[in-house]
Amino acid sequence: MSKEVFELEQRTLFSNTWIYLGHASQIPSPGDFFTLDVAGQPVLVLRDLGGEVRALHNRCAHKGAKIVTAESGRLEGRFLRCPYHAWAYRFDGELVSYPLKDGYECTQLRQSEAGLGLRPIAGFHIYRDFIFGRLSPEGVGFNDYFGDILQTIDLMVDRSPTGRLQIEGGVLRNVINCNWKLYLENINDSVHPVSAHESAVRAAQAVLKDLPADAPKPLAFEQILPFGQKYAFFEGSGGKVFPNGHSITGTRFSVHSGYGNMPEYVAALKAAHGEERATQILERSPQNCVLYPSLALKGSPQTIRVIRPIAVDKTVIEAWNFRTLDAPELLFDRALTYSRLVFSPMSVVAHDDIHLFEAQQSGLRSQATHWVSLHREFEPSELEETTRESSGTNELLLRNQHRAWARYTREDGREA
Numbered sequence: 001m002s003k004e005v006f007e008l009e010q011r012t013l014f015s016n017t018w019i020y021l022g023h024a025s026q027i028p029s030p031g032d033f034f035t036l037d038v039a040g041q042p043v044l045v046l047r048d049l050g051g052e053v054r055a056l057h058n059r060c061a062h063k064g065a066k067i068v069t070a071e072s073g074r075l076e077g078r079f080l081r082c083p084y085h086a087w088a089y090r091f092d093g094e095l096v097s098y099p100l101k102d103g104y105e106c107t108q109l110r111q112s113e114a115g116l117g118l119r120p121i122a123g124f125h126i127y128r129d130f131i132f133g134r135l136s137p138e139g140v141g142f143n144d145y146f147g148d149i150l151q152t153i154d155l156m157v158d159r160s161p162t163g164r165l166q167i168e169g170g171v172l173r174n175v176i177n178c179n180w181k182l183y184l185e186n187i188n189d190s191v192h193p194v195s196a197h198e199s200a201v202r203a204a205q206a207v208l209k210d211l212p213a214d215a216p217k218p219l220a221f222e223q224i225l226p227f228g229q230k231y232a233f234f235e236g237s238g239g240k241v242f243p244n245g246h247s248i249t250g251t252r253f254s255v256h257s258g259y260g261n262m263p264e265y266v267a268a269l270k271a272a273h274g275e276e277r278a279t280q281i282l283e284r285s286p287q288n289c290v291l292y293p294s295l296a297l298k299g300s301p302q303t304i305r306v307i308r309p310i311a312v313d314k315t316v317i318e319a320w321n322f323r324t325l326d327a328p329e330l331l332f333d334r335a336l337t338y339s340r341l342v343f344s345p346m347s348v349v350a351h352d353d354i355h356l357f358e359a360q361q362s363g364l365r366s367q368a369t370h371w372v373s374l375h376r377e378f379e380p381s382e383l384e385e386t387t388r389e390s391s392g393t394n395e396l397l398l399r400n401q402h403r404a405w406a407r408y409t410r411e412d413g414r415e416a
Helices: 003-011 142-157 180-187 192-196 198-208 219-228 231-236 263-273 275-283 329-343 350-363 380-384 396-408
Strands: 019-023 032-038 041-047 053-057 072-074 095-097 123-127 130-134 165-176 239-241 247-249 288-291 295-298 303-311 314-324 388-390
Touching: 003 303, 019 032, 019 041, 032 303, 053 123, 053 130, 123 142, 130 142, 142 247, 142 288, 142 295, 165 329, 165 350, 180 288, 180 303, 180 314, 180 350, 180 396, 192 198, 192 231, 192 350, 198 219, 219 329, 239 396, 247 396, 263 275, 303 329, 314 329, 388 396
Parallel strands: none
Antiparallel strands: 019 130, 032 041, 032 072, 041 053, 123 130, 165 314, 239 247, 239 388, 247 288, 288 295, 295 303, 303 314
């Protein structure tokens, strides 16, 4: 895990593939915006005056200053104005004014790249309000890249009878001192809860031991106790890999499958989507769905995690919650509780994981061997298949990520 490899990933994988930028509900009104970095490059996502969502390189065409430095907010007026030399742009990026115009006579400014204004990122696609971007003008198309894994977004959105989600509750944003691949591997690792989260489950069980069996239990216990399942549970839960590193863990059942349903909500889903689709939505509660390399969905708690690499040994993890519109408030309560319980660095679950990620980052400095083992349940036939079902504990899900990594980090354009 060298700096050179990290820089290669930024130039290739994170520039040539489709990266999750944000959700349209974050910018509901004209002038609303948020900013982020993609592969080390600043990006501005905004809603223009006509209501269209756009993603622009957040770089003034004059001398390169960031046009917007705030994380999010609402733009004043009808133009973007550089704070350095006051070059002004429409919300679509068109250059409209700049000081001392006479000084640019006969300079061909308007025919140069600077005269083109703020440049949109090369690839841009909104899928059911999930906003994705691709920096490179050359690369795989959106639908070809994601393919069937987009069904996991459909299942998440369709938990709303009206098919609408809304980001709410802020964001849990943590910097973890580990390489991004260690975190993303763990999302597909259904073996570690048995050992890594054993103490958290025991603590929960100890709190409940003196309560009557029929006593109401806090929502957090509904979510933490399933982590105490045995290996057989996680093995039987099922997994599936897709081309380009995407995957699902918990295709048959998961730690989220036991959440109680509400009769009125079930009836509303059936009325909106039909009985067959409603049953599918409610019965499919995957543990994790990875849209490689930047997004992981949890469709039952209605939360997402976003992976933002910032250095070879530092990764920003964002946890966002969705309010499922026209659905019971309990669904949003579950999202908030789950984020606090599992994704907060001060929680009993994330504390375990973060300690292990950072210990792994440190341990990998050992020169005892250059390799880690991803052998579990390997079959030679998987090398010929891009879509494949497996057990929930098969390290195929991790191998699938690394095969995509090898493919998209090739700078010569050939597949590995």
